[in-house]
Amino acid sequence: KIKQIALYGKGGIGKSTISSHLAVALTRLGKNVLLVGCDPKSDSVINLLNGIIPKTVLDVVSQQKCISPSTVDDVIKKGYGGVWCCEAGGPEPGVGCAGRGIIIAIESLQDQDIFKKYNIDIVIYDVPGDVVCGGFAMPIRKGLAQEVYIITSHEFSALYAANNIIKGIRRFADAGGGLLSGIISNSRGKEGKPHIIDNFANAWGTKIVATIPWDSDLPGAELHGKTLFQMHPLSPTLNEFMNLGKKIISPTYPVSPTPLDYKDMYVMFKKL
Amino acid sequence: KIKQIALYGKGGIGKSTISSHLAVALTRLGKNVLLVGCDPKSDSVINLLNGIIPKTVLDVVSQQKCISPSTVDDVIKKGYGGVWCCEAGGPEPGVGCAGRGIIIAIESLQDQDIFKKYNIDIVIYDVPGDVVCGGFAMPIRKGLAQEVYIITSHEFSALYAANNIIKGIRRFADAGGGLLSGIISNSRGKEGKPHIIDNFANAWGTKIVATIPWDSDLPGAELHGKTLFQMHPLSPTLNEFMNLGKKIISPTYPVSPTPLDYKDMYVMFKKL
Ligand SMILES: Nc1ncnc2c1ncn2[C@@H]1O[C@H](COP(=O)(O)OP(=O)(O)O)[C@@H](O)[C@H]1O
Numbered sequence: 001k002i003k004q005i006a007l008y009g010k011g012g013i014g015k016s017t018i019s020s021h022l023a024v025a026l027t028r029l030g031k032n033v034l035l036v037g038c039d040p041k042s043d044s045v046i047n048l049l050n051g052i053i054p055k056t057v058l059d060v061v062s063q064q065k066c067i068s069p070s071t072v073d074d075v076i077k078k079g080y081g082g083v084w085c086c087e088a089g090g091p092e093p094g095v096g097c098a099g100r101g102i103i104i105a106i107e108s109l110q111d112q113d114i115f116k117k118y119n120i121d122i123v124i125y126d127v128p129g130d131v132v133c134g135g136f137a138m139p140i141r142k143g144l145a146q147e148v149y150i151i152t153s154h155e156f157s158a159l160y161a162a163n164n165i166i167k168g169i170r171r172f173a174d175a176g177g178g179l180l181s182g183i184i185s186n187s188r189g190k191e192g193k194p195h196i197i198d199n200f201a202n203a204w205g206t207k208i209v210a211t212i213p214w215d216s217d218l219p220g221a222e223l224h225g226k227t228l229f230q231m232h233p234l235s236p237t238l239n240e241f242m243n244l245g246k247k248i249i250s251p252t253y254p255v256s257p258t259p260l261d262y263k264d265m266y267v268m269f270k271k272l
Numbered sequence: 273k274i275k276q277i278a279l280y281g282k283g284g285i286g287k288s289t290i291s292s293h294l295a296v297a298l299t300r301l302g303k304n305v306l307l308v309g310c311d312p313k314s315d316s317v318i319n320l321l322n323g324i325i326p327k328t329v330l331d332v333v334s335q336q337k338c339i340s341p342s343t344v345d346d347v348i349k350k351g352y353g354g355v356w357c358c359e360a361g362g363p364e365p366g367v368g369c370a371g372r373g374i375i376i377a378i379e380s381l382q383d384q385d386i387f388k389k390y391n392i393d394i395v396i397y398d399v400p401g402d403v404v405c406g407g408f409a410m411p412i413r414k415g416l417a418q419e420v421y422i423i424t425s426h427e428f429s430a431l432y433a434a435n436n437i438i439k440g441i442r443r444f445a446d447a448g449g450g451l452l453s454g455i456i457s458n459s460r461g462k463e464g465k466p467h468i469i470d471n472f473a474n475a476w477g478t479k480i481v482a483t484i485p486w487d488s489d490l491p492g493a494e495l496h497g498k499t500l501f502q503m504h505p506l507s508p509t510l511n512e513f514m515n516l517g518k519k520i521i522s523p524t525y526p527v528s529p530t531p532l533d534y535k536d537m538y539v540m541f542k543k544l
Pocket residue numbers: 009010011012013014015016017018186188189212213214215216218219220222429
C-alpha cells in the first residue's frame with residue numbers, strides 16, 4: 001500500500017530543504033519516492049534537479065487542458081538519488097485561488113494513475129501552511145496524505161501556523177482526513193529554544209520526531225542547486241534525515257491532535 | 273480626502289509591530305487614524321488595547337449577520353494614542369477562504385460609513401502577503417488602499433513574498449488598484465544585509481522608505497501588550513516610525529512597480 005505523507009509548515013520554515021533531503025534518505029532506505037512540491041514558489045525539487053525547475057503541472061494543464069500519458073513525462077522528472085520529482089505550480093498572484101495548482105496537480109496525478117505507473121512506494125507532499133484553505137488544505141482534507149508532519153521553529157508565528165494546520169487536521173480527522181505523526185523541529189539555529197517546541201508538541205498531543213540542527217551547508221548546497229548528500233556526504237546533519245526516514249518507514253501512529261486557543265498559546269509562549 | 277494605505281508582507285515579518293507603531297506616530301502628527309488588522313491571527317491591534325483582542329468583525333457578523341450602528345462600537349475600539357482599532361477576523365482553518373474575514377470586514381466598514389462616523393483621516397490595513405488571493409488581494413485590487421507599503425527582510429522567502437505582492441499590484445494597477453509607495457526594511461537584525469533589499473527595491477522600481485532596526489524592546493513591549501511609545505518613550509527606534517509617519521502625510525508618489533521573474537530573483541539573490 002502506498003504511503004502518502006504531507007510536510008506542512010509556514011513559508012520559509014524549511015519544508016523544501018527537509019522534504020528534498022528526506023526524499024533522498026528514503027531512496028537510500030530502498031524506497032521508490034515521489035516528491036510533489038505544492039508551494040506556488042515551485043522550489044521544492046530544484047535541488048534534486050541540479051538547480052532546474054521542471055515544468056509545473058499547472059503550466060502543462062493551462063496549455064493543454066490536461067495531463068496525458070504523453071505529457072506526464074514533462075512533469076514527473078527523475079532527480080538525484082532516483083527521487084521522482086513534480087511541481088504543482090500555482091496561479092499568478094491576484095488571480096483565483098493560490099492553492100489552485102495543488103488541486104489540479106493532485107487530480108491530474110490521480111487521473112494518470114501516476115503512482116502505479118512509476119511504482120511509487122512513498123509520496124511526499126511539500127505544502128505551505130500559511131493558510132489552510134483551498135488547495136492547501138486538500139492533502140489533509142481528503143486524506144490523500146494519511147500522515148502529516150509539521151515543521152516549526154520556536155518562533156511564535158511558526159507555532160501559530162502549526163496550530164492552524166492542527167486545527168485543519170482536527171476538522172477533517174473524523175471524515176478520513178490525514179492525521180498528525182509528529183513535529184519536525186527546525187529552528188535554524190536562531191537562539192535554539194528546544195523546550196518551547198517540546199512544550200507545544202506535548203500540548204498538541206504529539207511529539208518531536210526530528211530536530212534539524214542549524215547547518216550553513218544547507219543554504220550553501222542550495223546555492224549550487226544540490227543537497228547535502230552531494231555536497232557534504234559525510235555531514236552529521238544527514239543522519240537526522242536518515243533517522244527521520246527510518247521512523248517514517250517503521251510503524252507509525254498518527255493522531256488526531258488537539259489545537260490550542262490563541263489566548264492559551266500566547267500565555268504559554270510568554271511563560272516559556 | 274481620506275488616505276488609505278495597506279502594509280503588506282509575509283507572515284511574521286513585522287506588519288503588526290510596524291502598523292501599530294506607525295498608527296500611534298500618525299496620531300502624534302495630528303491625524304485621526306483607523307488601524308484595520310486583516311491578519312486571521314487578529315493580533316494587529318492587541319498592543320494598542322493593553323493585550324486585549326477586540327471582537328472581530330467576522331465574529332459579530334457570524335452571530336448577527338451584519339454590523340449595525342449599534343454593534344459597530346463592538347468592533348471599533350479606541351486604543352492607545354487615540355488610534356481607532358479594528359480586527360477583521362478570519363474563518364477557521366480548513367473552512368472556506370482564509371481571506372474571507374477581510375472581505376466581510378471591509379464591506380461592513382463601508383456599509384456603516386465608518387470613516388465618516390469616526391472622522392478618520394488615515395486608514396491603515398495590516399495585510400498578510402503570503403498568498404495574494406481572495407480577501408488578501410482585496411485592499412490592492414479594489415484600490416481601497418491607494419498606497420501599498422511592503423515590509424521585507426533580506427531573506428529570500430520575504431523578498432519572494434514581496435515580489436508576489438508586487439505582481440498583484442501590477443495586475444490591478446491599470447484598473448484603479450493600489451500602487452506601491454515603498455519598501456519598509458525590517459531585517460530584525462539578522463545578519464543585516466541592507467544592500468540586498470536596496471538592490472531588489474531598485475529592480476522593482478521603488479525605494480526603501482524606512483529601515484526599522486533590530487530592537488529587542490519591540491518583542492519586550494509586546495509581551496506587556498504595549499508599544500514602545502508606552503514602554504520606552506525615549507527609544508531612538510521611535511524616530512523611525514515618526515519619520516515614516518511624516519513621509520506618509522507628505523505628498524507621496526506611488527508607482528506601478530515591476531515584478532521580477534523567479535529565475536532573475538534567484539540569480540540576483542545568489543550574487544548579492
Ligand atoms: N537547518 C537549517 N540550517 C540552515 N539553513 C536552513 C535550515 N533549514 C532551512 N534553511 C534555509 O532556510 C531557507 C528556507 O528554507 P526552505 O526549505 O526553502 O523553506 P520553505 O520550503 O519552508 O519555504 C533556505 O535558504 C534554506 O537553505
